Amino acid sequence: MKREKNTRRWSRPSDVLRMWAKLQVRMTASYVIVFVVTALLLELLAVLIIVFVLARLPGIDQTNLTVARGAAQVYALEAAVQANDGSLDPRSTFQPGSPFSLAAPEGTAVNSHSNSQQVAFALLITPDGRILASSDPRSYPLAAPFAHELSDRQQVQLVLDALRGKTGNVVEITPQGQVAVVAQPVLSRKGPIGVVYVQMQPISVPFGGNILSFAPFLLLTAVFWLVIITPVGAIFGGLTTRSLVRRLHRLGKATAQFAQGDYSQRVEVNGRDEIGQLEQQFNAMAGQLIESIAQQKTLIEQQTRLEERARIEQELHTAQYIQRALLPKEVPTLPGWQLVPFYRPAREVGGDFYDFLLTEDGRLGIVIGDATDKGVSAALLMATTCTMLRTATRGSISPAEVLARVNDLLAVTIPTGVFVTCFYAMLDPDSGRLRYANAGHDLPYLRHERKVVELHATGMPLGLMPGIQYEEKELTLADSDTLLFYSDGLVEAHNPQRAMFGFSYLMELLQEDLTGKDLLDFLLNKLAAFTGPGWEQEDDVTLVTMLRSGGCGGNETMAHATAEERLMDRNDGWQVLDDWTVPSQPGNERQVMERVAENVKALHLPARRLEAIKTAVAETTMNAMEHGNHYQAEAPVAIQVLASKTALAIRVRDQGGNRPLPDAGEPDLEAKLSELQSPRGWGLFLIKNMVDEMNVTSDETHHTVELIMYLESDNHAPETA
Numbered sequence: 001m002k003r004e005k006n007t008r009r010w011s012r013p014s015d016v017l018r019m020w021a022k023l024q025v026r027m028t029a030s031y032v033i034v035f036v037v038t039a040l041l042l043e044l045l046a047v048l049i050i051v052f053v054l055a056r057l058p059g060i061d062q063t064n065l066t067v068a069r070g071a072a073q074v075y076a077l078e079a080a081v082q083a084n085d086g087s088l089d090p091r092s093t094f095q096p097g098s099p100f101s102l103a104a105p106e107g108t109a110v111n112s113h114s115n116s117q118q119v120a121f122a123l124l125i126t127p128d129g130r131i132l133a134s135s136d137p138r139s140y141p142l143a144a145p146f147a148h149e150l151s152d153r154q155q156v157q158l159v160l161d162a163l164r165g166k167t168g169n170v171v172e173i174t175p176q177g178q179v180a181v182v183a184q185p186v187l188s189r190k191g192p193i194g195v196v197y198v199q200m201q202p203i204s205v206p207f208g209g210n211i212l213s214f215a216p217f218l219l220l221t222a223v224f225w226l227v228i229i230t231p232v233g234a235i236f237g238g239l240t241t242r243s244l245v246r247r248l249h250r251l252g253k254a255t256a257q258f259a260q261g262d263y264s265q266r267v268e269v270n271g272r273d274e275i276g277q278l279e280q281q282f283n284a285m286a287g288q289l290i291e292s293i294a295q296q297k298t299l300i301e302q303q304t305r306l307e308e309r310a311r312i313e314q315e316l317h318t319a320q321y322i323q324r325a326l327l328p329k330e331v332p333t334l335p336g337w338q339l340v341p342f343y344r345p346a347r348e349v350g351g352d353f354y355d356f357l358l359t360e361d362g363r364l365g366i367v368i369g370d371a372t373d374k375g376v377s378a379a380l381l382m383a384t385t386c387t388m389l390r391t392a393t394r395g396s397i398s399p400a401e402v403l404a405r406v407n408d409l410l411a412v413t414i415p416t417g418v419f420v421t422c423f424y425a426m427l428d429p430d431s432g433r434l435r436y437a438n439a440g441h442d443l444p445y446l447r448h449e450r451k452v453v454e455l456h457a458t459g460m461p462l463g464l465m466p467g468i469q470y471e472e473k474e475l476t477l478a479d480s481d482t483l484l485f486y487s488d489g490l491v492e493a494h495n496p497q498r499a500m501f502g503f504s505y506l507m508e509l510l511q512e513d514l515t516g517k518d519l520l521d522f523l524l525n526k527l528a529a530f531t532g533p534g535w536e537q538e539d540d541v542t543l544v545t546m547l548r549s550g551g552c553g554g555n556e557t558m559a560h561a562t563a564e565e566r567l568m569d570r571n572d573g574w575q576v577l578d579d580w581t582v583p584s585q586p587g588n589e590r591q592v593m594e595r596v597a598e599n600v601k602a603l604h605l606p607a608r609r610l611e612a613i614k615t616a617v618a619e620t621t622m623n624a625m626e627h628g629n630h631y632q633a634e635a636p637v638a639i640q641v642l643a644s645k646t647a648l649a650i651r652v653r654d655q656g657g658n659r660p661l662p663d664a665g666e667p668d669l670e671a672k673l674s675e676l677q678s679p680r681g682w683g684l685f686l687i688k689n690m691v692d693e694m695n696v697t698s699d700e701t702h703h704t705v706e707l708i709m710y711l712e713s714d715n716h717a718p719e720t721a
Contacts, residue, residue, distance in 0.1 A: 031240070032233035039225040044218065065171055065180040068200045071122070072184035075196040078102040079124060079186045088186065088194045094122055094135040102133070102196075123197040124186075125159060132194065146197070155199075158183035162195040177202035247275050251282060258286060326386045332356050332364060334429045338547040339366075340516045342524070345540045351378030352487045352540035355386055357393045361581060361638035361653065362702075364429060365393050365402075368485040368544055369422035369441060369462075384413065385420050385462065397579065399424040399437035400472035403459065407439065407470075410463035419461040423485060432477040432548060433576060437470040442491065442503075445510055446475075447482045452510045455483075482515055483546040489539035490523070495531050505530075515547045574642040574649065581636035582621075584629035584654075592639055593618040599641045600648060603711060613648070613709055616690040620652045620705050628654025628703050648709045656703040 075094075079102055082089040091100040102124070124133035125146050134140040140149050147156050158168040162183035169182040179202050186194040247270055254265040265286060269279045331339050341354055351373060357365030367389055371381040388409050392402040403424055410420065423444060425436035436444075440461035443454040459470035477483070486506070493501045506523075514522050520543055527541070577599045582588045593614045605613070621637060629635035640651040688694050693708040 027240075027245070028234055031236055032230050035229045035233040036226055039229055040218075040222055043221055043225070047218065064178065064200050064203055065169060065182070068120075068180040068182040068198050069169060069184075072182040072196050072198040075102045075122060075124070075198065076184040076186045079194060079196060080188060083186070083188060083193055085188045085190070086193075088124065088126055088132055090132060092124055092133045094124075094133055120198070120200045122199075125163075125195040125197060127163060127192070127194060129159075129163075150197075155181055155183075155197075159195050159197055162197075163192055165192045174202060177204040179203075244275065247271075247279070251275070251279055254282065326355075326383050327353065328356050332358055334364060336549055337427075337429055338516050338545075338549055340520060340545045342520045342541070342543040344537070344542075346489065346537045351382060352489065352542040353382045353386055354485070354542055354544050355389065357390060359393065359397060359426075360636060360655075361397075361579070361640070362429065363397060364427045365389075365399075366425045366427060366485065366544065366546065367422065368444075368487065368542060369420055369439075370487050370540070370542075371420045372418050381414060381418060381420060385410065385422065389422075389424070397426055397435075398472060399426050399435055400459075400470040403437050403439050403462065403470045404468065407460075407462045407464075407468050408466045411466040414463045419463045421461045425485075427477075427546075428576070428579075431574065431576065433474065434477055434483075435472060435474045437472045439470060442486060442488055444483055444485045445507060446477075447484075447510050448478065449480075450511060450513070452507045477548045479548055481548050482510075482519070484510060484519070485542075485544040485546075487540055487542040489537070489541040490527060490543065492539060493527060493531055493535075493541075494538065501527060501530055516545055519545050574644050577641040577643055579638075579640045581638045583633040584625040584631050584635050584637055585633050586625075586631065588625065588637075589618040589621040592621045592637075596639070596641055596650060600643070603643060603648060605648075605709075605711075609709065612690040613650070613707070616687045616707050617650055617652070619687050620650075620707060624652050624654035624656075624703070624705070628656030646711055648711060650707045651704055652707075653702050653704040655701060657698065657701050 079088060079092055082092055082100060082102075089100060093101055095101055102122075121134070121136040121140065123131050123135070123140055123146065126132050129145050129147060131140055131142055131144050131146055131149065134142060146159055150156050150159070152172070154170060154172070158170065158181065161168050162185045165185050165187070167182075167184055169180070172179045172181065180200040182198045184196045184198070185192040186196060251267050254267045258265045266283050267279045269276055269283070327343065328341070331341060339356070343352065343354065345352070351371035353367075353369050353371070355365075355367040357367065359365065367386075369382075369385060371378045371385065373381070385406065388406040389402065392405040396402055396405070403422065406422075420439070421441040422439040423436065423441040424439070425434055425444075427434050436455060436457055437459060438455075438457040439459045443456060445452050446455055455473070455475075457471045457473050460468050491501050491503050491506055495501075509523060509526055510519075512519075512522060523543065524541075528535075578595065580595070582592055596617050597610065597614050600610070600613070617639075621639070624637045625631055629637060635655045638651075638653040640653075642649045642651070687705075687707070691707045692710050695706040695708070697704045697706070
C-alpha cells in the first residue's frame with residue numbers, strides 16, 4: 001500500500017519539476033527574507049540606542065527639578081512663618097496680591113488659570129491629608145483629600161513621606177514630556193505641620209518619550225531596505241541554490257521512475273557533500289533492490305501460505321484444546337443412576353456442549369447446550385458459557401436462577417446476534433427429584449412406563465438480552481424412567497431427499513425398551529440409516545441419557561438409605577421443604593434455627609416441640625461447623641428439611657468424613673460442676689433427648705446427622721425444652 005501511494009505521488013514528471021522549481025523559489029526567498037530582516041533589526045537597534053541615550057541625558061530634567069525644589073522650599077518656609085509654630089494658617093493662599101499669599105520665587109511658573117494637565121501647580125496640604133491652599137482651585141479644590149486628586153501613586157507616596165518629615169522629589173516621563181514633582185514638609189519646632197506639593201510644567205523630550213512616534217520613520221526605511229536588498233538577495237539565492245536544486249531534481253526524477261518500476265535508473269554522483277552521499281546511496285540501493293525483489297516476492301508468497309496454514313492449524317488445535325478441557329473427562333457414578341453421554345462435532349470443533357456439575361450437598365446438575373456458529377468462535381462461546389454455569393451453580397441450586405445469572409453475564413459479554421441455547425436440570429439422587437429450566441433448547445424426552453413426553457419449560461436463549469426470567473419446573477423420576485437430552489444435530493439431520501429426521505420420529509424411536517448405551521447406539525444407527533451412505537454431518541450431534549435403575553442410595557450411603565427406608569415404611573413419602581447451605585462461621589447456627597422454624601410453620605407443631613426441634617437443630621449445626629468443618633468458611637454445612645404425613649426430618653451434613661463420634665451418654669453433672677471434666681460434651685446428649693429419633697451416617701467425605709420428630713403423637717417428645 002505504501003509503495004502504491006508513493007507511486008501515485010511521483011506519477012507525473014511535470015509534478016516533480018514544479019515541485020523542485022518551488023523549492024528553489026522558497027530557498028531564494030529565504031535568502032531575501034534573511035537579508036531584509038537583518039537590515040531592519042540593525043536599524044531598529046540603532047534607533048533604540050539613540051532614543052535611550054537622548055531620553056536619559058542629564059541637564060534639562062535636573063534644572064527643572066532644581067527650580068521645583070526652590071519653589072517648594074520658599075512655599076514651605078512662608079507657610080511655616082504664617083503658622084508661627086502652630087497649625088497652618090487657613091487663610092494661606094497662592095493667589096498673588098493676598099496678604100496671606102505664599103510668594104513664589106522669581107522664575108517659577110505657576111498659573112492658576114491653565115489646565116492642570118499642561119501647566120505647573122502648587123498645593124498646601126494639612127496633616128490630615130486635605131488641601132488647604134491650591135494654585136488651581138478648579139482642578140484641585142480646597143478641603144479635598146489630596147489622595148483623590150493626585151492620580152499617580154508615586155506622587156501620593158511622596159506626600160505621605162513628606163507628612164512624616166521627609167522631603168521627596170521625582171522626575172517622571174509622560175507623553176507630554178519630563179515632569180518634576182517635589183513634596184516639601186512644612187516644619188515647626190514640634191515637627192511637620194503640613195506639606196507643600198509642587199509639580200512643574202512638562203519639558204519635551206525626544207520622540208515624546210514614546211518609541212512609537214518613530215514608527216513612520218521605521219516604516220519608510222523598511223521600504224527602502226526592501227527595495228534595495230530584495231534584488232540582491234534574489235540574485236545571490238538563485239546563484240547559490242541553482243546547482244543544489246538541479247541535483248535534487250535529478251535525484252527526485254530517478255526516484256519517481258524507480259518507484260514506477262524502472263529499476264534501471266541511476267544518478268550521477270557530483271560531489272562528496274550530503275547530496276552526493278544521497279546520490280551514491282541511491283545507486284547502491286537500486287542495485288540491491290533489483291537482486292532482492294524477486295527473492296522477496298518468492299519468500300512472501302511462501303511465507304503467506306505457511307502462515308495461513310499455521311494459523312488454521314493453530315486455530316484448530318486451540319479450539320480442540322478448549323473443547324477437550326471443558327467437556328467432562330468422566331461420567332459421575334451415582335448409585336441407582338446410569339448416565340451415558342455421546343458427542344460428535346460436525347467439524348473439528350462444534351458449538352454443542354454438555355456438562356455434569358456435582359454440588360457439595362450431593363446433587364447433580366446436568367447441562368446440555370448449543371452455541372451459535374462453528375469453529376473457534378463457537379468453542380470460545382462454549383468455554384465462556386460452561387465456566388459461567390459452573391460458577392453460578394456454586395451459589396444456587398435453582399436451575400432458573402442459574403440460567404438467569406448466566407444470561408445477564410453473557411448479554412453484556414458476547415456480540416449482538418450471538419446466543420446460546422441451554423437446558424439445565426438439577427437432580428437430587430436420593431429422592432429422584434428433578435428441577436429444570438430451559439433457555440431455548442430442544443425439549444428433552446422422558447420415557448415413563450413406555451410413554452414418551454417432553455419436559456416443557458419456557459425461556460429465551462442465553463445472551464440475547466439481560467433481565468430475562470426463566471420458568472422452572474419439577475418432577476420426581478420413578479424407577480426405570482429414562483431421560484434423553486439431545487441437540488438439534490440429531491433432529492435436524494437431512495436425508496438425500498432433504499427430509500428432516502424430526503422430533504416425531506425421535507419420539508417414535510424412544511418407544512423401544514432400550515436404555516443407556518444401547519439406546520444411543522440404536523438412535524445413531526437409525527440416524528445413519530436415515531441419512532444414507534456418504535452423508536456429510538451438518539451439525540454437531542450431542543446425546544445424554546439418564547436412567548433411574550432403582551434405589552435411592554448406594555454403598556457410600558447404605559446406612560442412611562436403610563434408615564430412610566425404615567421411615568418410608570411408616571410414612572407415605574417425603575417432601576423436601578427446603579434445602580440450602582451455610583458457611584461454617586460462628587453464629588450461623590441461629591440463622592439455620594430460624595429458617596427451620598419458618599419451614600415447619602405449616603406443620604403446626606406444639607410450642608414445646610417446636611422449641612425442642614429448634615434447639616436440636618442449632619446444636620447439631622454448631623457441632624457440624626466446629627467439629628466437622630473446623631469453622632472453615634469455605635466448607636459449608638448443608639441442611640435439608642423434609643416432611644411426610646407423620647414425621648419431620650432435618651438432615652445436617654458437614655465435610656468431616658469418617659471422624660469418630662463422641663458417646664451421647666448421660667454426662668456426669670457433679671464432675672462438670674466441680675470442673676473435673678470439661679464443660680463441653682452436652683451437645684449429643686441434648687440433641688438425642690430433644691427429638692424422637694437421631695440417625696448418624698458417614699462416608700469418606702461427609703458426615704450426616706438426621707433428626708426425626710413424629711407428628712401424630714407427642715409420646716416421644718421430651719418433657720423439658
